[in-house]
Amino acid sequence: MIWDLHCHLAGLPGRTPEERMARLMELADRMGIERLCLYMGLEFVVRPTPEQLRRQNDEVLQALAHWHDRAYGFCYVSGEHVDASLEEIERCVAEGPMVGIKLWVARRCSDAALDSIVARATELGAVVFQHTWFKQDGTQLAGESTPLDLATLAVRHPQAILVCGHTGGLWELGIRAVRAHPNIYVDLAGSDPTRGMVEMAVRELGAQRVLYGSDAPGRSFASQLGKVLAAEITAQQRQLILGANLRRLLGPILRAKGREA
Amino acid sequence: MADRPLIDTNVYLFRWPFRRVTVDEPAALVRLLEEQGVVQAWAGSLEGVFDRDVSGVNQRLAAVCAAYPHLLAPMGSLNLALPDWQDDLRRCHELYGMRGVRLHPNYHGYTLDAPAVRALWEAAAQLSLVVQVVALLEDERTQAPACAVPHVALAPLLDHMRAVPQARVQVLNAQRALRPGEAEELAAAGVAFDLATVEGAGGVGSLVERIGPQRLLFGSFQPLFYFESARLKLRESSLGAWAEEQICVENARRLLAAA
Ligand SMILES: [Zn+2]
Numbered sequence: 001m002i003w004d005l006h007c008h009l010a011g012l013p014g015r016t017p018e019e020r021m022a023r024l025m026e027l028a029d030r031m032g033i034e035r036l037c038l039y040m041g042l043e044f045v046v047r048p049t050p051e052q053l054r055r056q057n058d059e060v061l062q063a064l065a066h067w068h069d070r071a072y073g074f075c076y077v078s079g080e081h082v083d084a085s086l087e088e089i090e091r092c093v094a095e096g097p098m099v100g101i102k103l104w105v106a107r108r109c110s111d112a113a114l115d116s117i118v119a120r121a122t123e124l125g126a127v128v129f130q131h132t133w134f135k136q137d138g139t140q141l142a143g144e145s146t147p148l149d150l151a152t153l154a155v156r157h158p159q160a161i162l163v164c165g166h167t168g169g170l171w172e173l174g175i176r177a178v179r180a181h182p183n184i185y186v187d188l189a190g191s192d193p194t195r196g197m198v199e200m201a202v203r204e205l206g207a208q209r210v211l212y213g214s215d216a217p218g219r220s221f222a223s224q225l226g227k228v229l230a231a232e233i234t235a236q237q238r239q240l241i242l243g244a245n246l247r248r249l250l251g252p253i254l255r256a257k258g259r260e261a
Numbered sequence: 262m263a264d265r266p267l268i269d270t271n272v273y274l275f276r277w278p279f280r281r282v283t284v285d286e287p288a289a290l291v292r293l294l295e296e297q298g299v300v301q302a303w304a305g306s307l308e309g310v311f312d313r314d315v316s317g318v319n320q321r322l323a324a325v326c327a328a329y330p331h332l333l334a335p336m337g338s339l340n341l342a343l344p345d346w347q348d349d350l351r352r353c354h355e356l357y358g359m360r361g362v363r364l365h366p367n368y369h370g371y372t373l374d375a376p377a378v379r380a381l382w383e384a385a386a387q388l389s390l391v392v393q394v395v396a397l398l399e400d401e402r403t404q405a406p407a408c409a410v411p412h413v414a415l416a417p418l419l420d421h422m423r424a425v426p427q428a429r430v431q432v433l434n435a436q437r438a439l440r441p442g443e444a445e446e447l448a449a450a451g452v453a454f455d456l457a458t459v460e461g462a463g464g465v466g467s468l469v470e471r472i473g474p475q476r477l478l479f480g481s482f483q484p485l486f487y488f489e490s491a492r493l494k495l496r497e498s499s500l501g502a503w504a505e506e507q508i509c510v511e512n513a514r515r516l517l518a519a520a
Binding site: 031226230 | 280281282283284399400401402403404405406409458459460461462463464465484485486487488489490491492493494496497499
């Protein structure tokens, strides 16, 4: 069973969300990926306005329409627009089909401005996915979180289900930065398939806290899946990482929506 | 695991100074490659990235490869910033019978428009040696601060290929170093690539659409990347049997074939 935590529509061929989703699923099928999580719209928008957040989420809702049995949406929100984000969470998660929220690079997640967003997502049982990177080449954006920002957030929200996107990119640092916070899970997506990444994550965090994701279509499903399939870990640990952990995390919110997990 | 024979054009022996991995001992690496159905591995030396005694580096590389002659084809290290690199080239060819050399211009502090590069193109073409240019060894965003290097700018290769059209050239780990449209230009000029760093969903397929199936070679970037990440890209892109055969075996054979 393979569930992919981290997919997008931007970068795929196709004019409409439906066309792009069909292409994404065709590739996922080749790799044996049964279900996937999808966030953000046809274009990447780094600092979305409230209108752009709504449009991006509408595009995901449109893409999901024919794929509710295999795809789950995360609602794109921004620490720069807290009220609009809370409205989007009501529309897309509380009253809509989405099961998580996606925070990207508009505002660092250690900022207290994000507290009401994370608190509402946690009330709903939604997974909070935060992009993180530790960039060594001076290209860190002003609003781009590191795993240390997420660790700060985790202290204020011990009940939240927090995902450390990309394991911070520089995973040797990312894993250390979140190690002490049991409600932070790491996303393996969106970095080179560097040998040792999965083994270190399992050793330091336990396999229960490690989630397979690809960051397709920016990354190859294959290169990212190869990290988990080739890692020197047990078959049981591999199962947890490839899908069982994500299924467990999404179980409560899916059941609350009357959907099978 | 092994479903088709592979020639892996992007393999290194020895250790990467910033990370220990389980297969950085030659015996373990050879076992892994054999399990994966690799029938020939073009093996460079990670020592050659950092050690200025390139003659010693190549001696050790040749010695290990000689212990696994059915599998390991050594690709000698050359540092074109060192005096008398020409004699290292001569030794790679005459003393060790190597079929190619591997360059790391960013780690050695020169660019591809340096005069020595043209001189190497001419000398290697004379000897029918393959030249592998490694565009990067690590994403610039994750490099250790004490050892951060830019990706290799590949544009000067076009002039070298025009001047020495019989040159046999492959760029390894190219993806992050390529400007839009550059892969097409270089491929048209005769440059080949490997797929270890090719990314994007169906990324190998879209690269093949742009450069054709005869300019891309299988490469896994052992021991630093997970092997399956390279192999699974072939399944993801579903290229058809003929194109896969070119990428997995035939293009490499052709590049290495005696002139
Ligand atoms: Zn992403």
